Amino acid sequence: MSFVWTVAEHAHGELKAVSFELLARGRKLADKLGTPLAAVVIGDQVSEARMRELIERGADKVYSVQDPRLAHFVCESYARILSTLIKTYRPDIILAAATSSGRTLMPYVAVKARAGLTADCTELDIEAETGNLLQTRPAIGGNIMATIKTPNHRPQMATVRPKSSKPLPKDTSRHGEIITIPVDDGMIDTRVSVLGYRKDAADFVNLEEADIVVAGGKGMKKAEHFSLLNNLAQTLGGVVGASREAVDRGWIGYPHQIGLSGKTISPKLYIGAGISGSIQHLAGIKTSEVIVSVNNDPDANLHKIADFAIVGDAFQVLPELQRQLKLRKGRAE
Numbered sequence: 295m296s297f298v299w300t301v302a303e304h305a306h307g308e309l310k311a312v313s314f315e316l317l318a319r320g321r322k323l324a325d326k327l328g329t330p331l332a333a334v335v336i337g338d339q340v341s342e343a344r345m346r347e348l349i350e351r352g353a354d355k356v357y358s359v360q361d362p363r364l365a366h367f368v369c370e371s372y373a374r375i376l377s378t379l380i381k382t383y384r385p386d387i388i389l390a391a392a393t394s395s396g397r398t399l400m401p402y403v404a405v406k407a408r409a410g411l412t413a414d415c416t417e418l419d420i421e422a423e424t425g426n427l428l429q430t431r432p433a434i435g436g437n438i439m440a441t442i443k444t445p446n447h448r449p450q451m452a453t454v455r456p457k458s459s460k461p462l463p464k465d466t467s468r469h470g471e472i473i474t475i476p477v478d479d480g481m482i483d484t485r486v487s488v489l490g491y492r493k494d495a496a497d498f499v500n501l502e503e504a505d506i507v508v509a510g511g512k513g514m515k516k517a518e519h520f521s522l523l524n525n526l527a528q529t530l531g532g533v534v535g536a537s538r539e540a541v542d543r544g545w546i547g548y549p550h551q552i553g554l555s556g557k558t559i560s561p562k563l564y565i566g567a568g569i570s571g572s573i574q575h576l577a578g579i580k581t582s583e584v585i586v587s588v589n590n591d592p593d594a595n596l597h598k599i600a601d602f603a604i605v606g607d608a609f610q611v612l613p614e615l616q617r618q619l620k621l622r623k624g625r626a627e
């Protein structure tokens with residue numbers, strides 16, 4: 295029996311949203327192949343209730359590998375464990391998140407498993423005639439979408455961008471099995487230990503998890519004008535994002551870049567000011583719930599896909615939005 299697997303991610307015992315997004319992708323593939331879907335949890339203190347949620351959101355099985363030495367992501371140990379599981383259970387397909395840990399772990403495991411790996415997929419499907427995984431991702435500088443197959447090696451391995459799909463709703467009537475894998479010393483690479491973490495506080499921004507993103511582009515004209523976006527984001531309780539043009543000009547750091555070569559976001563509200571709406575930028579915002587565009591060009595591409603298109607000068611519109619929001623907040627308090 296072949297299997298589709300997803301690799302769950304967690305922090306402090308809590309599963310990250312991307313674990314459920316991967317299950318939505320995996321479920322579609324497993325259903326097409328008529329095979330079970332399993333999630334692999336490597337970590338520490340991920341509760342049974344959390345693992346049940348994996349089942350409620352699409353998994354048929356959960357392989358749980360837990361030990362205090364696995365509380366933090368250590369590529370060498372995680373790769374040993376995943377490779378051991380692959381040898382034992384022989385999955386056909388493994389999906390992981392294209393996060394920094396997924397992007398580190400999967401190439402390591404692919405080499406050990408002598409398998410291929412397609413990074414950063416935007417679409418996944420099953421080829422009807424062969425059952426092979428069709429792995430689609432941008433290629434040649436984002437100018438074409440390439441579909442890649444791995445017909446001769448197993449497992450077929452792919453990473454998928456966070457926020458590029460929505461988790462399935464919870465279905466509490468779903469049943470599944472949680473299989474606990476005992477950890478032995480041989481699974482832990484004792485050459486590596488985590489001493490601590492350093493966050494670059496000055497430029498750390500959790501764009502992917504933010505509910506509200508206020509983004510600026512070349513139309514903001516200079517770095518100082520990003521204070522307009524900062525103020526609005528602060529009033530709304532959001533964070534600031536940017537187009538590549540703004541980042542390339544040094545107006546804001548790369549961690550803020552949204553789009554094909556930046557981050558994919560899925561906030562409840564995205565406001566883009568002075569952003570034209572290139573396909574590369576849209577690739578990063580298309581799953582936002584509400585899109586607001588502020589641009590003085592009535593034909594700007596971003597206006598075309600926006601829920602609210604404000605045709606106007608960002609230097610007038612943004613302060614006015616800010617003023618109105620403050621007035622409303624004042625009234626509400």
Ligand SMILES: Cc1cc2nc3c(=O)[nH]c(=O)nc-3n(C[C@H](O)[C@H](O)[C@H](O)COP(=O)(O)OP(=O)(O)OC[C@H]3O[C@@H](n4cnc5c(N)ncnc54)[C@H](O)[C@@H]3O)c2cc1C
Nearest residue numbers: 435436511512513537538553554555556568569570590608
């Ligand atoms: C391989 C590849 C990867 C890429 N990856 C990304 C990516 O990840 N993210 C990304 O964003 N881009 C990416 N790009 C670049 C992309 O093609 C565009 O060049 C970029 O998105 C344009 O940024 P922009 O909208 O800020 O600038 P522009 O396209 O120059 O648009 C500026 C807009 O500001 C408006 N404007 C000007 N003045 C005002 C004003 N006073 N008030 C209101 N509006 C005003 C203009 O009407 C215009 O629409 C990539 C390109 C390639 C080839």
